[in-house]
Amino acid sequence: MRATLLHGPRDVRVEQVPDPVVRRPTDAVVRVVASCVCGSDLWPYRGVRPVREPRRIGHEFVGVVEEVGSDVARVAVGDFVVAPFAISDGTCVHCRNGVHTSCVHGESWGSADRYGDMVDGGQGEYVRVPLADGTLVVTPEHPDDALLPHVLTLTDVMGTGHHAALAGGVRAGSTVAVVGDGAVGLCAVIAARRLGAERVVAMSRHEARSALAVRFGATDVVAERGDEGAAAVIDLLGGVGPDAVLECVGTKESMQQALDTVRPGGRVGYVGVPAGGPELPVPQLFGANIGVLGGVAPVRAYIEGLLPDVWAGTIEPGLVFDGTFALDEIGAAYAAMDERTVTKSLVLP
Amino acid sequence: MRATLLHGPRDVRVEQVPDPVVRRPTDAVVRVVASCVCGSDLWPYRGVRPVREPRRIGHEFVGVVEEVGSDVARVAVGDFVVAPFAISDGTCVHCRNGVHTSCVHGESWGSADRYGDMVDGGQGEYVRVPLADGTLVVTPEHPDDALLPHVLTLTDVMGTGHHAALAGGVRAGSTVAVVGDGAVGLCAVIAARRLGAERVVAMSRHEARSALAVRFGATDVVAERGDEGAAAVIDLLGGVGPDAVLECVGTKESMQQALDTVRPGGRVGYVGVPAGGPELPVPQLFGANIGVLGGVAPVRAYIEGLLPDVWAGTIEPGLVFDGTFALDEIGAAYAAMDERTVTKSLVLP
Structure with missing residues (x-):
């Protein structure tokens, strides 16, 4: 063959x-x-x-x-x-x-x-x-x-996006941001909406992908990344970060963006295969009670x-x-x- | 005054x-x-x-x-x-x-x-x-x-132990190990049992403290630490780590012990104030789907x-x-x- x-x-x-x-x-x-x-x-x-x-x-x-x-x-x-x-x-x-x-x-x-x-x-x-x-x-x-x-x-990818949403604790009424507009990130948008999320912010600067995210149920799109991206999401949600951030990239930068975006007491559900990162700044996690869950999706x-x-x-x-x-x-x-x-x-x- | x-x-x-x-x-x-x-x-x-x-x-x-x-x-x-x-x-x-x-x-x-x-x-x-x-x-x-x-x-301390148990997702029937036999760890034993944990393994080599852990509802005590401690807990539970490990110390070593003890898909609930650590080995977390939640207890x-x-x-x-x-x-x-x-x-x- x-x-x-x-x-x-x-x-x-x-x-x-x-x-x-x-x-x-x-x-x-x-x-x-x-x-x-x-x-x-x-x-x-x-x-x-x-x-x-x-x-x-x-x-x-x-x-x-x-x-x-x-x-x-x-x-x-x-x-x-x-x-x-x-x-x-x-x-x-x-x-x-x-x-x-x-x-x-x-x-x-x-x-x-x-x-x-x-x-x-x-x-x-x-x-x-x-x-x-x-x-x-x-x-x-x-x-x-x-x-x-x-x-x-x-x-x-659909199961992996779903895993991110479960790891992030997404449920009816949740506010969610998704870091990563690849296939997994886009599926995470589907999964978050399917689990009842009320707001889903897709973080994407790619026209076709952000359009697909919206088709999949994203209520908002934020093009900024890093500190600016986190600030834009928090601003969009009235000054408080989302309950869950779904990290679907796997770099140090994308994880930091997720951690900087989520609200105190919120969760980062991550499924991006760690590529030399992500790193987890424990004092930040500890001080704001940010949970980090996820991994290779079953x-x-x-x-x-x-x-x-x-x-x-x-x-x-x-x-x-x-x-x-x-x-x-x-x-x-x-x-x-x-x-x-x-x-x-x-x-x- | x-x-x-x-x-x-x-x-x-x-x-x-x-x-x-x-x-x-x-x-x-x-x-x-x-x-x-x-x-x-x-x-x-x-x-x-x-x-x-x-x-x-x-x-x-x-x-x-x-x-x-x-x-x-x-x-x-x-x-x-x-x-x-x-x-x-x-x-x-x-x-x-x-x-x-x-x-x-x-x-x-x-x-x-x-x-x-x-x-x-x-x-x-x-x-x-x-x-x-x-x-x-x-x-x-x-x-x-x-x-x-x-x-x-x-x-x-009681609220902090309770926070560890909640962060670890302890519920009726859970298997739990507690790292740390200080006041918080001992209170975490109380909290885990109160939330319905079926097995609670106190990790302690201090006679009076382990006796108090048992009085608080610990079903088992393991004196070993580090790799040996993790292996002993897993062995005690029939070859599978506990659903939750409550990390109540805050050092790199205690966190690693917790991560090495918990079962795949399980959670580490941590409340030990990070003392120059703990460090989080992301590939280990990712591969085994170990969630890390907790922080300064509200x-x-x-x-x-x-x-x-x-x-x-x-x-x-x-x-x-x-x-x-x-x-x-x-x-x-x-x-x-x-x-x-x-x-x-x-x-x-």
Whole structure:
């Protein structure tokens, strides 16, 4: 089959690799119907995380089950499935606590599992899925082309935005600011409104993205950043920061902006993968009773809850995809995100 | 009147100072019936925070109202009152949000207020109380000698322990570990049990304090610290860390111990005043979805809620006082805490 390999900085290639097969009774093999490029894929792509040898990549995909192992009971051949970005058994104590990303049997897409066997990356034609019963979620039917992008966001960005909102404690009547206008930040706007937030301030200086934030329910847009951005949000809300700030970037600067924006006693829900930061100024947190919650989103925990709203069209997170590429155009799919000419690239094998 | 002044490292003296009077219509003057020494008083006492000139000290006291200003409506002469460690108006947006420590009109005991007038410290005979309606809480009756210590803890340590438990998200059935066996940590044990925690592990290697923790409801005691302490708690709980760890010390080491102990997806509720730390290792927080909440406790918000349990004897936080001193013995009251021969010193003017 064909699959994407990262060879080095800004060098991704589609190459022939062995077809995946069921190796363990708990495995499934899924034919990828759609996948995408994640903001976190850009780090190794940019060389921030050096690659020693060509490696498989991609951790967001949906598709159709082609084969299942003998112990797989909840997923059947022919099912359309959503694969979250982390592999989990669904039964260990951490999964039962809703923290599937800490699964004691967790594995990662695109690298060898604990038995030394390749777990394919999502940016390819087929994927061997370990712990299929725990990892995969079956959709009610096969989604049509219009629905496909929205369902695809449940593999990562929609669930991650939702995690930020939960971590921030967003509830009916909350005031919220969202730092970051990437796909996750935009999904965090959806999530905050869905949880009942009354005011959602999108912090964005990008015309198309801020327009999408408004379409997703943002009540206000603030273009300023840093100290000025914090001051502008606080001013907009009548002199008091929002109850929750959702930090969806992962830099020291974005975290500081979030901490400077939130009201005393409020919470920062953060899901931006820490990129050499963020740093947390403890005296500031302590003095103002600012809570910091979040982390790598256990999106598996949220798929069943979000799926009905996606299926019904109540939320349309798939609008974050503003570029569609064939698998053979994977280089262009990465370059477009790297150069910020698109927010998020959808890849069709 | 007589009041305590800190002159320099390990040099506290009781001296004659001007009697306080009502200076503003919102003031009250309170005759101190009991006060105490706070763990945070030990920092300037030890010279960690240098003192440039003699300064008034003490921020935990209860007493009887002697005089009120013309705008004071909720407090009357003769009332017995609890004074939390922070002065607040009770009406600003932060007070309404329950974060009285961020009151926009907040003042501090033992230093000049925004008008340049002395706000007396609690370790003296009388105190001018600004914003008396917001700051003071009237008790149902004058407490007798037996009840007095318990009521006194509502000025700080009991409310601070409660804040840690709330910040940690403790609720019915929670598993909890408490880092720190000082007065606040011991009160955190009370608070956790009061909120319904099923298991409360006190981390203590001090015989008398761990015995008191057990009396307060701790189900287990772990003497080990650091990595060994974390491992021991996790082992005790069947291989999974507690839902909440209450960090009641404020050092880098104690925070790291808390973070290493809590389960993935759990919360560290911290109230230890950061002493050159604690530091927060963001990658660890992010990877395991550990939330960190807490800060300087808005104990004013909790007095009314905790007072009935104190009054009924359901909780006995005053047992943390294991040394009682006359005001003239203030040096001994500090030295006993400094040398850890007592957990907490009660001072009777």
